[in-house]
Amino acid sequence: MTPFTTLTAIAAPLLRDNIDTDAIIPSREITTTAKTGLADGLFAGWRYTRIGGREPVAGFVLNDPVFRGARILLTGANFGCGSSREHAAWALAEYGFRVIVAVSFNPIFRGNAVRNGLVPIELPASAIAAIAHETEGDPATRLVSVDLPAERLTISGATGYDFRLEPEAKAMLIAGLDAIDLTWRHREAIANFRAADHVRRPWVYRGQSERH
Amino acid sequence: MGRTLFAKIWDQHRIMDLGDGTELVLIDRILLHERTGGVALQSLEVAGRRVNDPSQVFATMDHVVDTRPGRTDATLMPTGSAFIAATRRAARAAGIRLFDLEDPGQGIVHVISPEQAIMLPGLTLVCPDSHTCSQGALGGLAWGIGSTEAEHALATSSLRVRKPATMRITVSGRLPEGSTAKDLALHVLARIGAAGAGGAVIEYTGEAVRALDVEARLTLCNMATEAGAFSALIAPDDTVFAYLAGRAFAPKGELWAAAVRAWRSLASDPDARFDTELSFDAAEVAPMVSWGTSPQHSVPLGHEVPSLAQAPHDTADSHRRALDYMGLHGGAALEGLPIDAAFIGSCTNSRLSDLRRAAAVLAGRHVAAGVRAICVPGSSRVKAEAEAEGIDRVFIAAGFEWRESGCSMCFFAGGESFAAGQRVISSTNRNFESRQGAGVRTHLASPETVAASAILGRIAAPRRLAPPP
Numbered sequence: 001m002t003p004f005t006t007l008t009a010i011a012a013p014l015l016r017d018n019i020d021t022d023a024i025i026p027s028r029e030i031t032t033t034a035k036t037g038l039a040d041g042l043f044a045g046w047r048y049t050r051i052g053g054r055e056p057v058a059g060f061v062l063n064d065p066v067f068r069g070a071r072i073l074l075t076g077a078n079f080g081c082g083s084s085r086e087h088a089a090w091a092l093a094e095y096g097f098r099v100i101v102a103v104s105f106n107p108i109f110r111g112n113a114v115r116n117g118l119v120p121i122e123l124p125a126s127a128i129a130a131i132a133h134e135t136e137g138d139p140a141t142r143l144v145s146v147d148l149p150a151e152r153l154t155i156s157g158a159t160g161y162d163f164r165l166e167p168e169a170k171a172m173l174i175a176g177l178d179a180i181d182l183t184w185r186h187r188e189a190i191a192n193f194r195a196a197d198h199v200r201r202p203w204v205y206r207g208q209s210e211r212h
Numbered sequence: 213m214g215r216t217l218f219a220k221i222w223d224q225h226r227i228m229d230l231g232d233g234t235e236l237v238l239i240d241r242i243l244l245h246e247r248t249g250g251v252a253l254q255s256l257e258v259a260g261r262r263v264n265d266p267s268q269v270f271a272t273m274d275h276v277v278d279t280r281p282g283r284t285d286a287t288l289m290p291t292g293s294a295f296i297a298a299t300r301r302a303a304r305a306a307g308i309r310l311f312d313l314e315d316p317g318q319g320i321v322h323v324i325s326p327e328q329a330i331m332l333p334g335l336t337l338v339c340p341d342s343h344t345c346s347q348g349a350l351g352g353l354a355w356g357i358g359s360t361e362a363e364h365a366l367a368t369s370s371l372r373v374r375k376p377a378t379m380r381i382t383v384s385g386r387l388p389e390g391s392t393a394k395d396l397a398l399h400v401l402a403r404i405g406a407a408g409a410g411g412a413v414i415e416y417t418g419e420a421v422r423a424l425d426v427e428a429r430l431t432l433c434n435m436a437t438e439a440g441a442f443s444a445l446i447a448p449d450d451t452v453f454a455y456l457a458g459r460a461f462a463p464k465g466e467l468w469a470a471a472v473r474a475w476r477s478l479a480s481d482p483d484a485r486f487d488t489e490l491s492f493d494a495a496e497v498a499p500m501v502s503w504g505t506s507p508q509h510s511v512p513l514g515h516e517v518p519s520l521a522q523a524p525h526d527t528a529d530s531h532r533r534a535l536d537y538m539g540l541h542g543g544a545a546l547e548g549l550p551i552d553a554a555f556i557g558s559c560t561n562s563r564l565s566d567l568r569r570a571a572a573v574l575a576g577r578h579v580a581a582g583v584r585a586i587c588v589p590g591s592s593r594v595k596a597e598a599e600a601e602g603i604d605r606v607f608i609a610a611g612f613e614w615r616e617s618g619c620s621m622c623f624f625a626g627g628e629s630f631a632a633g634q635r636v637i638s639s640t641n642r643n644f645e646s647r648q649g650a651g652v653r654t655h656l657a658s659p660e661t662v663a664a665s666a667i668l669g670r671i672a673a674p675r676r677l678a679p680p681p
Contacts, residue, residue, distance in 0.1 A: 167232030
């Protein structure tokens, strides 16, 4: 996972509530068992004029040349609701997004984002609207900066907003850590816990011996 | 102070505190399906890791499989068979029990797990699928995760989790005749909104919840994810124990007796405190139907499409977008709206009791001209049991297509969809834009409302039907 400390980039506004993972990446765009090749399908239903096509819808934010290269997405409440498909996080990351600023996130999507180096930042709707408003005239020069260690977002060195991310997610994003590697250090503790649990709740275990 | 049901299960599975509010939690069961599970197994292999305990892992084929009669590995979705092949190969290599296409145990993951007692009270169960919360109906903690988290659970039998907040939803009284668990789920969603649970784990309780059978409880818990819940659960009781007894993977003999003794302690203590408490009166739950593009957009069947002022969880923009997409306006009547198609299926409403209730509406009647009607049983076992009762013949005689089990047109990963602009009444869980096909307008409802609407060719409650000839 690519570590994240600070980023200064164009912020693209998609200020809708309840953007679901079917909208982020429609099922029909998930055609391989790999985690890649998904960026073109990002927001396909809104981004292209027809199903399976690639002709851009003129009014859609990601098709607007001034937002080309955007790496920060500004959005509404309950972002990433619906299907747990991690393809939504993979598609956003592959497209180039590193930060999603939302009023709130669906819990499964939020976990998927952190596991893929996407920083989920929660700010009030009024703050997100203000950021979109302040940057919209000239997003390429009115860039947004995100300082994850300091938990602060600022617009081209001007208006600033503090945000909070829980310590484990913050640490993993900054170091680009793999969760399995971290947990692997505790494998003996897990095996011991399971052995004791096997005695407490024998009906849970299906008779196969531990393989540690 | 007393503990909640959730806290009791959590404490039993807490391996260690990882600091800063994150805990390492033991995972008892991992379920996989070919859409997201194959990716997880494949990625685990590439990383050179192996499944820690294959006996706790089960896989099925449900998401992209064809559901037309006489199906093979071929799918209408281009490349769908690659997902089937990859999952089959990876499951075999890892030694995981797979319910493949021809297996009598095949079906939608959240239907087959309860029906085979893979899920049990007090267990932690995860699956890379958002509707995993359904299985909390059996009194355990079951939640949806992504593929990367599934890899973590497979490799370590554990997950790093931040303990969620708790929300108790008490439903007093009894559901009126004609109102179902699906209507209750939509009623709750309409009140609290699509983000209303805020990542909390919901405990459903109260007289109306205790009165539900297990299949109805599964329907209720199924839609907790539509409110942004971490999961939902219901304290296990004799109804659950009687349901599980003797099923394929249920403990047997001495172990069963010991398990039931332990399961009886799985209830919130009388003085347990919840972060949020909500109360509902079951008597107020009417047959519901959705009008917009989020499950929170639901109203009683006889009501009109709400105006912006009557839609508490919407902004002016989201309200307008939903109405534009659905081809409706505030104040429009929902009952009587002509439909193009009717769909009965999905992890929400495809179990035997759902099909029985729909069949009772369909018996002696026929689907309206021009309406395409489809029934997809939730599992191969549900299908076989329904056929043994003659339910398939009722559906077919009424003009329904009778399918093989799978997720099918709940979404269109199977490669099939309804046509753009078509209005579909559906027993599923999501009325998102283009969920059932590009431009398709989905109205969520109970199976009996779907059946009645199919007969009349317009959205209608079963009580609107004339007696069969």
